[in-house]
Amino acid sequence: xxxxxTRVVHAILLPVLLALLVACGSGEVADNDxxxxxxxxxMATGEVTTAEEETSDEAGSExxxxxxxxxxxxxxxxxxxxxLGWAGLxxxxxxxxxSNVLMLVYDVGERIEPLQEIPxxxxxxxxxxxxxxxxxxxxxxxxxxxxxxxxxxxxxEYRADEIEVYRRYLERxxxxxxxxxxxxQTRVVGIGLTDSLRNREPASExxxxxxxxxxxxxxxxxxxxxxxxxxxxxxxxxxxxMVEGGAHYFSTMLxxxxxxxxxxxxxYEQARQSLSESSGLRxxxxxxxxxxxxxxxxxNQLIEHESVMDGxxxxxxxxxxxxxxSEPGMESIEDQWSQF
Numbered sequence: 001x002x003x004x005x006t007r008v009v010h011a012i013l014l015p016v017l018l019a020l021l022v023a024c025g026s027g028e029v030a031d032n033d034x035x036x037x038x039x040x041x042x043m044a045t046g047e048v049t050t051a052e053e054e055t056s057d058e059a060g061s062e063x064x065x066x067x068x069x070x071x072x073x074x075x076x077x078x079x080x081x082x083x084l085g086w087a088g089l090x091x092x093x094x095x096x097x098x099s100n101v102l103m104l105v106y107d108v109g110e111r112i113e114p115l116q117e118i119p120x121x122x123x124x125x126x127x128x129x130x131x132x133x134x135x136x137x138x139x140x141x142x143x144x145x146x147x148x149x150x151x152x153x154x155x156x157e158y159r160a161d162e163i164e165v166y167r168r169y170l171e172r173x174x175x176x177x178x179x180x181x182x183x184x185q186t187r188v189v190g191i192g193l194t195d196s197l198r199n200r201e202p203a204s205e206x207x208x209x210x211x212x213x214x215x216x217x218x219x220x221x222x223x224x225x226x227x228x229x230x231x232x233x234x235x236x237x238x239x240x241x242m243v244e245g246g247a248h249y250f251s252t253m254l255x256x257x258x259x260x261x262x263x264x265x266x267x268y269e270q271a272r273q274s275l276s277e278s279s280g281l282r283x284x285x286x287x288x289x290x291x292x293x294x295x296x297x298x299x300n301q302l303i304e305h306e307s308v309m310d311g312x313x314x315x316x317x318x319x320x321x322x323x324x325x326s327e328p329g330m331e332s333i334e335d336q337w338s339q340f
Contacts, residue, residue, distance in 0.1 A: 003156055068097040070214075071145055075106035075138050075170075076193050079205075086207060089213040095310040099185045101217045102145050104166065106130060106138070108173040108192045111312075116172075119167055119256060123174035126194065135170045142166055151183035158182075166190070175211070179216035184223040189213045204255055211251035212287070219243065219314035228317035231324060238330070241281050242319045245290015249308050252291065260305060267291045268340050275338055293337035302329050 047150060068088050074080055091097065109127025116125040130138075146152045146159045153159075162182060169176050169190060176190035191213065197206050220226065224244065232239035249267065256262040271292035283288050297303045302323065306315035307313040323330055 020201065025212045033303050036301070037122075068099065068167075070101045070103065070217075072105070073106075073138055073141050073145075074101045075134060076105055076191075077198060078105065078193070083210070086210050087214060090211050090218065090250075093250070093254075093309050093311070095312045096220075097218065098220055099217055100149055100276070101187045101189060101214075101215075102142070103189045103191070104138070104142065104176075105191045105193065106170060107198065108175055108194055110195060112173070118174045119169055121169060121174055121176070123169065123176055123192065125177055126173035126192070128171065128173040130170060135167070138170060139163065139167055141265070146182075149183070149186050150188050162188075177213070179213045181223050185220075187217040189217050208241050208251045208255055210324050211254055212247045214246040215250045216243070219246070219312050221317045221319075224317050228320055231317075231320035235311050236325055238319050238323055238325055240314060241286040241290035241293060243290075244287035245292075246308055248287035248314060249291040249294050253305075253309060264295060266322070267295060270339070271338070279338065281334065281337060289337065292340060295332055295338050296333055297323070300329060300332070302333070 070091060070192060072080065072087065074083060074264055077082075083103065087103065107129045109129050112125045112127065117123075118125060119251070143159070146162065150160070166188075168174065169192065175192040175194050177192070178190050180188045180190065181281055191210060193206070197209065214221070229273040231237055248270075249263075251268055252270075253260065255261040255283045256330045267314075270285075273290070275302065281293060294303070294308060298308075300307055301311060313319065325331065325334055
């Protein structure tokens, strides 16, 4: 069943849990054997309005969009409260926030065989579960969000292209799993929930998935140009494994409620599995391997756990300017990350 198809939810960090419970339900996910209540700490409350109410509120005036909000468009079977809880949990860790983030979450069915790739995407087609009316409603809200964004509002052709990209995801059942930066601080988290994530995997798998992509949306320096971009594009740069490793480290630590010992065990277990497939830090699961490398950086006192968790490691291109592979101490990280 698709819920809240015409509802846009703005995640606002307030310490009042009750408001969210009243607006969106309990937000509980069954069978989460790792974290029975993923929305219990650092909870975001939800300001929930229907599309009709927003139209009425904004009639005759154009309200500028807050540049550091998280907006949820939920076309999935997950409750608003669950998704908002994860968003608030992630956002609440950040030292500071600058990005304007849209979460587009929707259900897809079984994968279509033989595989059919969706143009201009990383996805393949799945059975479409949304009706055309539901898709049109989501896309209308998506278009309104783009129109209100300070950067995207400046380029009608670019907006039209992005609208077409996401319409393809919805109409062809694309299993989106990404964070895309449409502008330097305009971020879209696209999540197509497969039957496996909804019904077969532990709820913790979905939580980690969502938290991982949200962390990317909060990494402030991903779109820095100039020397940062040049250094990050180099084949031997630290950017790929550090950006992905940071997201995996973050989502894993939140999953275990901040227990660093449990988080370390889980990161090492997963990195060991990936290491059996290939030894390269930048190839095959750089997120899992990168998280293990970040633990070594912490152990070697190059960085602190808190700098990963609050996102400050990804301010000012520190991953290249302070922790590039030619910087003091980084060569040992490259050579020894797998010796855990």
